[in-house]
């Protein structure tokens with residue numbers, strides 16, 4: 001992999017810049033982990049790579065997400081998407097995308113509506129992302145793309161879908177979440193069920209936090 005430029009190194013995969021038959025591409029490579037027994041390690045890496053490629057190839061037909069170009073046992077060659085990840089944007093501006101307050105509100109609304117619509121389409125196709133946070137959204141001018149289907153699954157479970165909402169909710173402001181949710185509702189007929197389940201999960205969370213706090217106070 002030396003001939004490729006490393007773009008990112010995460011816990012599970014390394015991302016390299018590449019070119020595939022003239023197309024700007026990245027390679028998502030799952031390197032061997034020496035803390036795992038070799039045959040188990042291979043099995044896990046190959047399985048996860050295959051699963052990610054499979055879901056990504058479906059997802060990229062219904063929302064803006066990288067197209068899978070080529071698959072090997074431990075690496076996916078995929079289309080390279082232009083743009084900056086939303087987490088970096090939110091952190092650089094401490095949550096402010098536009099300096100002017102009114103423009104800011106509108107910019108946020110547009111952006112987070114697009115994210116809500118995209119998730120609605122994924123869920124409508126029973127694709128659960130599994131790590132739906134700003135770090136896995138790329139923004140280029142006014143368009144957004146969803147990346148990192150490494151924890152994604154095909155699932156009809158309302159609970160799994162609610163967790164996608166929860167992760168995003170925790171990472172953004174209330175106003176941003178409202179814009180996101182309005183679009184999600186509009187785009188997905190089972191949204192009310194998912195939102196209800198999310199409220200249930202949150203109540204469970206609060207209950208656990210309260211009991212934890214009361215046990216630690218003693």
Ligand SMILES: Nc1ncnc2c1ncn2[C@@H]1O[C@H](COP(=O)(O)OP(=O)(O)O)[C@@H](O)[C@H]1O
Nearest residue numbers: 008010011013015026066079080081147148150
């Ligand atoms: N298709 C892509 N196009 C452009 N950049 C990408 C692409 N896939 C990943 N990246 C970059 O690499 C980073 C890590 O990729 P990601 O798939 O999220 O891996 P991890 O599972 O390690 O989080 C992303 O935040 C993004 O900056």
Ligand SMILES: [Mg+2]
Nearest residue numbers: 010135136148
């Ligand atoms: Mg990621």
